[in-house]
Amino acid sequence: MTSLPLPPETEQAYRDCLAIASRHYENFPVASWLLPARLRRPVAAIYAFARRADDIADEGTDDASTRLACLDHVAAALSKAASGGRLDDDPVYIALGDAIQRHRLPIDLFHDLLYAFRQDVQQTRYRDFGEVMAYCRHSANPVGRLLLHLNDQATPDNLAESDAICTALQLINFYQDLHSDYTERGRIYLPQDEMAHFHVSESDIAARHSTPALHQLMHHQYQRADRLLRAGAPLGGRLRGRMGLELRAIVVGGARILHRLQHQRGDLFSRPRLTLKDRLAIVRGACLPSRRH
Incomplete structure (x- = not known):
C-alpha cells in the first residue's frame, strides 16, 4: 500500500x-x-x-x-x-x-x-443449502476478504474463517428478513428441500404463520448459522489492534441477533433490534476476546 x-x-x-x-x-x-x-x-x-x-x-x-x-x-x-x-x-x-x-x-x-x-x-428460490452457500460465496464472503486485503492479513486460514463469519451473517440477515424478502422481492432464501422436509409451505411465509413446523425448520437454520459463526470466531482473536476489535464486535453482534432469533417464541417474522444490554455485551465481547460468546 x-x-x-x-x-x-x-x-x-x-x-x-x-x-x-x-x-x-x-x-x-x-x-x-x-x-x-x-x-x-x-x-x-x-x-x-x-x-x-x-x-x-x-x-x-x-x-x-x-x-x-x-x-x-x-x-x-x-x-x-x-x-x-x-x-x-x-x-x-x-x-x-x-x-x-x-x-x-x-x-x-x-x-x-x-x-x-x-x-x-x-433467481428467487434455492433448491438446497448448497445453492444458498454458493450465493453467500458471492454476496457476503467478498466483503470479509476485502477487509483482510485492506489489513494485509489475507492468509488462507484467515480467508477461510472470514468466509465462515460472512456466510453466517448473511444467513442471519435472511432469517431476519424472511417475510419482507418474500412480500417485497418475491424471494425465499430457505432451501426448498428443507422446507419440504419440515412441511413448511410458501403460504406460511406469506401469511406470517409461525407454525410448529416453521419453528422446527428455523431452529435447524439457526443451529447451522451458529456453527458457522463459531467456526470463524477465532479470527477475531488472531487479528490484532482495532481490526480485531471490530471483527470481534461484529461476531458478538451477530451472535446476539441470532440468540434473539432463537428465543422468539411467538412471531418468527419480527426483526430483532439490539438493546442497550446487547450493545454492552458487544463491547465486552470485543474487548475480552478470550471469553466465550
Whole structure:
C-alpha cells in the first residue's frame, strides 16, 4: 500500500462515501469508529459501491432486463475505475478506484458481488443449502476478504474463517428478513428441500404463520448459522489492534441477533433490534476476546 496524498477531489469523494454509509442503518457496523482510521474511507467506498448495486437489484420498478443492463454498466464503470479511469466524475467510482489501486484490492471480489446482485434479479428460490452457500460465496464472503486485503492479513486460514463469519451473517440477515424478502422481492432464501422436509409451505411465509413446523425448520437454520459463526470466531482473536476489535464486535453482534432469533417464541417474522444490554455485551465481547460468546 502506498501513502500518496489524496487530491481534493478524491478526498471529497471519500467524504461522500462516508456520508452514504452513515445514512443506512445496519445491525452490523459499517466503517465504524472501531476500524483503524486508515481503513474507514476505503471501507466506506466499498460499502457505497455495494449499496448502489444492491439498490439497482432491489429498489424501484424497473424490469429484470433493465436492472441487469444497469448492473452491466456498474461492472464496466468498476473496471474503468480500477484501471485509473473515471465515469462522469462519480464520487463512488473516484473513491473506489483510489481504494483499489492504493490497497491493491482484487477486482474479482467486486465482480463476485455483482454476480450476486445479478443472481438476486434472476433467481428467487434455492433448491438446497448448497445453492444458498454458493450465493453467500458471492454476496457476503467478498466483503470479509476485502477487509483482510485492506489489513494485509489475507492468509488462507484467515480467508477461510472470514468466509465462515460472512456466510453466517448473511444467513442471519435472511432469517431476519424472511417475510419482507418474500412480500417485497418475491424471494425465499430457505432451501426448498428443507422446507419440504419440515412441511413448511410458501403460504406460511406469506401469511406470517409461525407454525410448529416453521419453528422446527428455523431452529435447524439457526443451529447451522451458529456453527458457522463459531467456526470463524477465532479470527477475531488472531487479528490484532482495532481490526480485531471490530471483527470481534461484529461476531458478538451477530451472535446476539441470532440468540434473539432463537428465543422468539411467538412471531418468527419480527426483526430483532439490539438493546442497550446487547450493545454492552458487544463491547465486552470485543474487548475480552478470550471469553466465550
